[in-house]
Amino acid sequence: MTSPAPGAQQPITRAEPLREAVYLRIVELISSGAYAPGAPLTEAGLSRTLQVSRTPVREALLRLQAEGVLTSTLARGFTVRTLAARDAAELYPVLATLEGLAVRSVTSLDETTLDTLRRTLDQLAHCTEPVQRWRLDTTWHTMLTAAAGNRHLQTMIGQLRTNLSRYELAYMREVWRRDTADRQHAEILAAITAGEREHAAALVERHWHDGMKLVMDWLAARQDDPGEKTGGAA
Numbered sequence: 001m002t003s004p005a006p007g008a009q010q011p012i013t014r015a016e017p018l019r020e021a022v023y024l025r026i027v028e029l030i031s032s033g034a035y036a037p038g039a040p041l042t043e044a045g046l047s048r049t050l051q052v053s054r055t056p057v058r059e060a061l062l063r064l065q066a067e068g069v070l071t072s073t074l075a076r077g078f079t080v081r082t083l084a085a086r087d088a089a090e091l092y093p094v095l096a097t098l099e100g101l102a103v104r105s106v107t108s109l110d111e112t113t114l115d116t117l118r119r120t121l122d123q124l125a126h127c128t129e130p131v132q133r134w135r136l137d138t139t140w141h142t143m144l145t146a147a148a149g150n151r152h153l154q155t156m157i158g159q160l161r162t163n164l165s166r167y168e169l170a171y172m173r174e175v176w177r178r179d180t181a182d183r184q185h186a187e188i189l190a191a192i193t194a195g196e197r198e199h200a201a202a203l204v205e206r207h208w209h210d211g212m213k214l215v216m217d218w219l220a221a222r223q224d225d226p227g228e229k230t231g232g233a234a
Contacts (some may be wrong), residue, residue: 022052023060030069030080031165032131033173041070041078067159069166080166085219088167092212095160098153099141099208100201105148106192117143117189125182130172134165140185144192171215180210 026046029035041061043054050057061078064070068087070078081087109117120140127133138161145157184207191200 018052019056019059022050022056023063025050026057026060026064027069027162030064031134031162031169033169035080037080037082037166037170039080040076041080064162068163083167083170083219085216085223088164088212088215088219091160091164092208092215095157095164096205096208096212098157098160099145100205102145102148102150102153102157103188103192103201103204104197105150105153106144106197106200108195109147109192113143113147114189114193121182121185121189124185130169134169134172137168137181138165144188167215167219168211171218175214175218181207184210 026041035041043057043061046057046061047054061070061072065072065078069081071081072078117140120136120143124133124136124140127136141161142154142158146154148154184203188200188203188207191197191203
């Protein structure tokens with residue numbers, strides 16, 4: 001049976017359709033680390049935790065399995081996919097390319113969006129709690145790529161970020177690179193504000209490739225440590 005995670009036992013109150021609300025809540029729980037890599041997830045347990053019927057839970061779990069976030073076996077049911085260097089090495093370059101494409105498509109940012117992006121960067125600069133920092137980082141990148149106005153591109157980027165959130169949060173809990181990431185965010189926003197879309201896209205791509213290297217080095221170090229286990233194939 002799935003054990004309720006801290007903060008998980010809250011009824012669904014989102015404005016989205018129920019199936020989407022359930023999916024987003026499970027994504028949030030996995031991304032925040034409430035259900036760690038390797039943790040089991042069951043329809044019955046999540047149905048009780050989220051106070052919804054099993055049908056939208058089943059749909060959400062199958063969707064997350066198709067997106068590569070969960071694995072499923074007859075013996076164990078659904079589990080959160082373990083961290084694997086090979087997966088990270090495949091996911092990061094795709095995210096870098098797609099987010100770069102989105103930034104190249106941003107012709108301008110209105111003052112409201114610019115102000116929100118700047119305020120989010122300021123919050124990031126003063127945030128030390130990993131989960132909250134990850135949420136702010138996700139919000140910032142989502143606002144930036146949404147400005148491209150391409151819904152399909154936004155969906156693909158969102159799916160990749162959901163998958164990579166397990167790596168990002170696990171890494172952020174153990175290793176600190178706030179100064180580097182914050183500086184890169186500021187450089188990206190400055191380039192977009194100046195109308196330098198190609199330069200901004202290149203900075204975004206470098207940002208994610210740098211992030212990949214840091215995570216890959218961290219995974220390799222954990223793999224070499226007999227006291228740690230990331231799971232999956234390197």
